[in-house]
Amino acid sequence: MLYAPFVFATAQYESGDWDSAPLVPANLIDSLARYTSLPVRPQGVTVPLGSEAVFQYPLLYLTGHLPVRFTAREAEVLKQYLERGGMLFVDDHNHDVDGAFNKTAREEIRRVAGPLLPLPNTHELYRSFFVFENGPPTTSHEMNGWGDNLVHEQLDAVVKDGRIRVLFSNKDYSSEWSFHPDNKRFLSVDNTRFGVNIVVYALTR
């Protein structure tokens, strides 16, 4: 194999419940294997955000329900990680704009990477592999009235030099994608396809 396989990394931060969606990595790994020819490692890793080990992974997945407060070390490492070309995908497991995770995570990201701004639904992220004409796919949790009872039309992002550094979602993909990959056969349309776009974008842009 010419290239090291892609390893899906979940960021472990000291505050909050970073491990609230333990099945998401396996599900997205399954999707990558199912739809792409990317070399991918069959099992994800959990990497402490305060460790320089994060530099080994091009994409970090961060989620949770509880408040996010980066330690000084975590903030410093994350800042370096983003400046070196890493991409952070943050998903609000509360899907609640008034929730603790959304408020605190946005504050921490603003400090580390700058303000989050709405990402246009015409962004290339939505065409990096599958085509999502209407922007980010809606999750069942949004439509079921959980959290803030809103269907969020857009994702937010910190874009620098034409590249997404931080992708922030209030759509609760962590709930939507947290099921065993074997159960995909019960879905008429695989709802994890957008995750493939995120990974492919992180690896190719």
Place this chain on the structure above:
Amino acid sequence: MSPLLSQVLQVHRALHTVRVVRRILHATAAALALQLLLRITGWDVGASFAVLPAVALGATVWWLLGNRGHASRPSEPDALARTALWVEEQRVAARTAPDFALTTAVEMLAAGTAVPHALALVAARAMQESPLDAALWRARRAAWQWPVLFGVTCLMLMRVSAADRTQEGAAVATRTVPTGDTARPTATAPLGAWSVRVVPPAYSALPAVTHGDVNNVSALSGSTVVVSGAGPAPHAELTAVNAKRATMVAAREDASRWQFTVLAGSAPQTARVSRGGTTRLLIVEGHADSVPRVSLDAPARDSVFREPRGAVPMLATVQDDIGLTRAHFELIVTSGEGERFTVRTLLLRERSWPGSARIRSTELRGVLDLATLGLQAGDVVHLRAVARDAHPSASREFGSSETRAFRIARPTEYDSVAVEPAPPPEVDKSMLSQRMLLMLTEKLDKAQKRLVHAEVLRESLKLARDQTRLRLAVGDVVFQRLSGESSAEHAHSAGDGHDHGVELQGGKLAMSTSSTTGMLEEGNDSPVVAINQPLLEAYNAMWDAGRALEQGNPHAAIPPMKRALEAIERSRAASRIYLRGKPPQVIVDIGKVRLTGKDTGQVTLRSARAALDARAADRDTRLVRAASQVTTNTMAARDSVALLRVEALGDAPAFAAALSRVLAAMDRGGDATDVFVEARRVLGNVLRTRTTSWSRGVVP
């Protein structure tokens, strides 16, 4: 040379001169335009007019060399012929029809051929009739007028520019320049000393500072730096670090002094000030107002509380370079689980320092009373200290410390690291009862001398029943199972073969020799993941005590009861660490998902069956016919099969054997479908795959 040719040669030279002069004029005009462009764009090339001849000369040489191929020598026949043709063209301008006699004659003369007399006369007349002087004048005018006009325009523009500079310089030179207490007129006095005054932004409430004649000054971002000096206003430019362009700074002149101001930013700037041939630099080092630095000294670490009560001391150190205005502890209390969480934010120990009361460093102290927060089991409290300075910007960042998290343990959880003492196990109740039992037993032991044996036995049996109850209660918590089940007694009758790490030895529990791995490999029974060794000792001691009590011997029961009590106490005092449960690890079978994995089974290939030969086809028809007769005429069918078998014995023994099984089945009665099918497959040489647990099976 003939006179005619001589005249043509003169005209040719005149025209050549026109062309050469035109090229020189073009070059000169280009040089002037270049000079003007340099002056307009502000490039100071020093002695500008010295450059001009060099540029003009170079351009001319380049022009001549570049056109050398086009310059015809007069001696060349073609050149003279073209000149003659030009002369004849002038006759057209004079409204005389050209006869080209001159051109023909010149060509013949140039080629050394004799010219007929008549042709020579006509050519001479054409030469005389041509208005050569006027034509040459027109050629000169046409060739020279535009470059001359362009060059003159450039010269005029340069002169205007030079006049402006001279006028500006003269104005500066005649300005009155005061020096010290006296004012005297001087011409462009060199730049002298200056004074630098830094006025910090109003929000900082810092005093203005005058630095005197310095070349470097540090200022808070937003400060006004006032540079002033004596004499006429100098020329000042301001350049930010890494900026390519300088910004002109207007110096204000007031009577005998000048001054200009620089607004300090968050990055250094350079002010270049020049006058009278003297240039000085002033570096303004702007630095941003830093956000307050906050450190949370206490509590020093995260924690888990067994109950939502208690006091947590809080201590934070806050510092700022300008001054603090507000500081407080911030608590975020998160309640809920799963997908439902509620959050509330509380501010504690709020302090503010308005106006002049600002301080640069302080400590925040307080005590967090968990009981007042109304916490429930599972709630999480995030604590940090926050401080703000006086910066007026709405988007101003505030300083915050690291965050400490406290969690209230759920009664049922065991999956978190507990740094606080764990809740006492249920065995505590047993300990009290065990102590009471011990006291009652000691009392009975002392009293048994004055009691009859039957009375002692009755009391002893009562104690034995209580001891047994306690023993069973202890047994419930000796083993911790993966499923949460904890009974040690549930299936441990002697010889039940129910070994999962524990075995009964005469009523006592003992560790199995099969070790822990044996326990964990057990089938449906939930594996034992932990054994409380002290309680195991207590259990066995209780068994000894109970047996002694059942025998009516309270004295013998006292030592094991004491051992049991001591073991329970050790168990109670043991430190407990609850480890967080690991999330489920799902390993995706990439090869399987991509349908590229290795398959240990073999796929049965299906291919078109070969057609039966004539004899086999006949036998097949007969076999099918016999099969169809089985239900209607069994005997006829049996005979047909028997005949068929006999015929096949020689050339198709396998088919004959299959028919033997058919006959046997028919003799037995019942359904013979399977054996008929098998016989037909044997006839057709059809291989069937055995049905196995592996769906795709193997070829037999």
